[in-house]
Amino acid sequence: MMRHLIFSLLVLLTLTMTAQENRLIPAPAEWSPETGSFNLTPTTFLLARDMQAFQDAVTFRDICIDWFDFPLKTAIKEIGSGPYIEVAYDSTLDLPDGGYILVIAPEGIKVTGKADGGVFHGLMSLLQLMEPKPDRTISIPCQTISDGPRFVWRGMHLDVCRHFFSVDEVKQYIDLLALYKFNSFHWHLTDDQGWRIEIKQYPKLTEVGGWRNGTMVGRYSDQQYDSIRYGGYYTQEEIREVVDYAAKRHINIVPEIEMPGHATAALAAYPEFSCTGGPFEVAQGWGVFPDIFCPTEETFTFLENILDEVMALFPSSVIHIGGDEAPKDRWKECAHCQALMQREGLASEEELQSYFVQRIEKYVNSKGRTIIGWDEILEGGLAPNAMVMSWRGTEGGIAAAKDKHQVVMSPNNDCYFDHYQGDPANEPLAIGGMTTLEDVYNYEPVPPGLSKEESAFIIGAQANVWTEYILNFEHVEYMAVPRMIALSEVLWSTNRKSNFDDFKLRLARNLQLLDRQHVNYSRTWQTQ
Numbered sequence: 001m002m003r004h005l006i007f008s009l010l011v012l013l014t015l016t017m018t019a020q021e022n023r024l025i026p027a028p029a030e031w032s033p034e035t036g037s038f039n040l041t042p043t044t045f046l047l048a049r050d051m052q053a054f055q056d057a058v059t060f061r062d063i064c065i066d067w068f069d070f071p072l073k074t075a076i077k078e079i080g081s082g083p084y085i086e087v088a089y090d091s092t093l094d095l096p097d098g099g100y101i102l103v104i105a106p107e108g109i110k111v112t113g114k115a116d117g118g119v120f121h122g123l124m125s126l127l128q129l130m131e132p133k134p135d136r137t138i139s140i141p142c143q144t145i146s147d148g149p150r151f152v153w154r155g156m157h158l159d160v161c162r163h164f165f166s167v168d169e170v171k172q173y174i175d176l177l178a179l180y181k182f183n184s185f186h187w188h189l190t191d192d193q194g195w196r197i198e199i200k201q202y203p204k205l206t207e208v209g210g211w212r213n214g215t216m217v218g219r220y221s222d223q224q225y226d227s228i229r230y231g232g233y234y235t236q237e238e239i240r241e242v243v244d245y246a247a248k249r250h251i252n253i254v255p256e257i258e259m260p261g262h263a264t265a266a267l268a269a270y271p272e273f274s275c276t277g278g279p280f281e282v283a284q285g286w287g288v289f290p291d292i293f294c295p296t297e298e299t300f301t302f303l304e305n306i307l308d309e310v311m312a313l314f315p316s317s318v319i320h321i322g323g324d325e326a327p328k329d330r331w332k333e334c335a336h337c338q339a340l341m342q343r344e345g346l347a348s349e350e351e352l353q354s355y356f357v358q359r360i361e362k363y364v365n366s367k368g369r370t371i372i373g374w375d376e377i378l379e380g381g382l383a384p385n386a387m388v389m390s391w392r393g394t395e396g397g398i399a400a401a402k403d404k405h406q407v408v409m410s411p412n413n414d415c416y417f418d419h420y421q422g423d424p425a426n427e428p429l430a431i432g433g434m435t436t437l438e439d440v441y442n443y444e445p446v447p448p449g450l451s452k453e454e455s456a457f458i459i460g461a462q463a464n465v466w467t468e469y470i471l472n473f474e475h476v477e478y479m480a481v482p483r484m485i486a487l488s489e490v491l492w493s494t495n496r497k498s499n500f501d502d503f504k505l506r507l508a509r510n511l512q513l514l515d516r517q518h519v520n521y522s523r524t525w526q527t528q
Helices: 002-021 051-068 118-129 167-179 236-247 264-269 297-313 329-333 335-344 349-366 395-402 437-441 473-480 483-492 500-516
Strands: 030-040 045-048 073-075 084-089 100-105 108-113 138-147 153-159 184-188 252-259 318-322 370-374 387-390 407-409 458-463
Touching: 030 100, 045 051, 051 073, 051 084, 051 118, 051 500, 084 118, 100 118, 108 118, 118 138, 118 167, 118 500, 153 167, 153 483, 167 184, 167 236, 167 473, 184 458, 236 252, 236 297, 252 297, 297 318, 297 349, 318 349, 329 335, 329 349, 335 349, 349 370, 387 395, 395 407, 437 483, 437 500, 458 483, 473 483, 483 500
Parallel strands: 045 073, 045 084, 084 108, 153 184, 153 458, 184 252, 252 318, 318 370, 370 387, 387 407, 407 458
Antiparallel strands: 030 138, 100 108, 100 138
8 A cells, every 4th residue: 555655646747847847838839858957058059950040049048047037148059068058940850830849968058940920939948947046057957858839829908099009019929929839929019099100191199199188986876077188109119129039039010900889099199081071089998989080081081191101110911900790880970971872872881891801801802912811801791802801709710711711819707817717806907807817728710610621721829908097107007917828728639638736836937937027917817
C-alpha cells in the first residue's frame, strides 16, 4: 500500500513539474524537455542569418531592455566562440506560416522560423521562459519546441471612441498581443461618441467630432451625465508610429471606419452628409442613434476621400467598414433614399444598406483592399468579396461560410471582454453579460454543422474590448487579461487538449512575467 502511495505521489510530482516547465501560452504543438539550462548574460549575442530575422532580433533586444532591463547585442554576421542565440528564417520548414522551431541547449539557442513572423513568435516563447536571477543572468530551461498556428486571424480589438487611450497605452496593448502571438489588432477609430483619426481633407472630423461635451456616468438605466468636455484623437504621424510599432511585432492593424451607422460624431462635424441636415452633437451617452449617413453621391465622395487617407496610413489588406446597428428610420423618411431605392429596384431599406456597402466595397477593392464588416452586412445581400465578422452569435458566420465568404468569429457570448468575468457584486461596473476565463478557454471558433470545405472559410476569431464602461487603460488591462491569454491558446494551438487546470498552472507562471510590467490583470479566475 505504501509503495502504491509513493508511486502515486511521484507521478503527481512529475506531472506538476511538467506542467510548470511547459509553461508556454499558447501551448506548443510539440514540446520536449531536456536536462540543463542556458544562461543568458549581457555578453550573449543575438546572431541573425538574414535581414528579416535581424529585425526580429532587434525588436526582441528592445523588449528585453524594456521588460528586464537586460541588454543584448545583435549581429548579422559570424562571431567568435561563446554562447549565443541564433535566429534565421527558413521557407522549407514543414510548419504553417508563422511557425517556428526553438532549440535551447546549454551551449546556445537556435530559433528557426517560417514566413509571417515565425522567428519573432519563437522569440516570444523564449521571452516567456526567461527567469532573471539576482546576479543579472537569466536562466532558460533546455527544451525543444516545434510549433505553428491553427488560424491565420488571431485578433484583439480595442474601442478608443467611447474612451480614449494614448499612443503609449496602445503600444502597451500591442505588446501584450505580441507576447501571446496574436497577429491582428482591430482598432475601432470612429463612432457616435468620438472620431479619433486625423483626416487632413476634413479637419472638422477631429476638431468637432473628436470631442463631446459630457459623458454618461454610472449605469445606463440611471441616465446620468457629467458636463466635462472629453475627447482626443491620433494625428496621422501618430498613426504611422503605431502601425510601424505593430509591424515590427508582426501584428497587422485593421482600422475600422464605421458606416453607414454609428456616425453621429462625423455628422456633428459635417451634417450635410445626413438625411436631415442636422444640427447634431457628438453623442454623450451609449446606445444606437437614428442619424446615419445618407447615401448621396456627395456622401460617397466624402467617405471615399476619408478611406483614401486611411488606406494610405494602414497597409492592411483588410479595411473594416462597420455596418452594424444602422437604424433605417431616416432612410424611410428621406425623399432621396426612397427615390434611390425605386431607381435601383431595391425592395427594402436593408437592400439599400447592401447597395451602400457594395458601393464602398467596389471602391475599396479598386485600391487592392478587401472590406470586412459586422454580420449585419449580410442583411439585404452580402457584397461579393466582403469578409464577415460574426458578433451576434454564430449564425452570421455560418451563413457567410456556407456562401464561401471568409469569416472571423467574434460571438458576443464568448468573445466580448466588456462583459463581467465574475460575480457583478465583486467586479467593476460593466455593460452586462458574463464571460468567464473558463468560457473563453473552452470556446471553439468553428461552429458545428459546417462541412470541411465550409469550415475552411472560418479563418480565425477575435475578442472585442468595448469601452463604454472602461474609463482608463488600467481597466482595459483588467478586462482583457487574462481572458485574452486564454483566447490566444484557442486560436494558436493546433492540437489543444482542453485542460483548464493545466492552463491555470501555466497562466500563474505567465502572470509573474506580466507583474514585471505592472499589468493590472484580473485575479477573479483564482476564486472561481
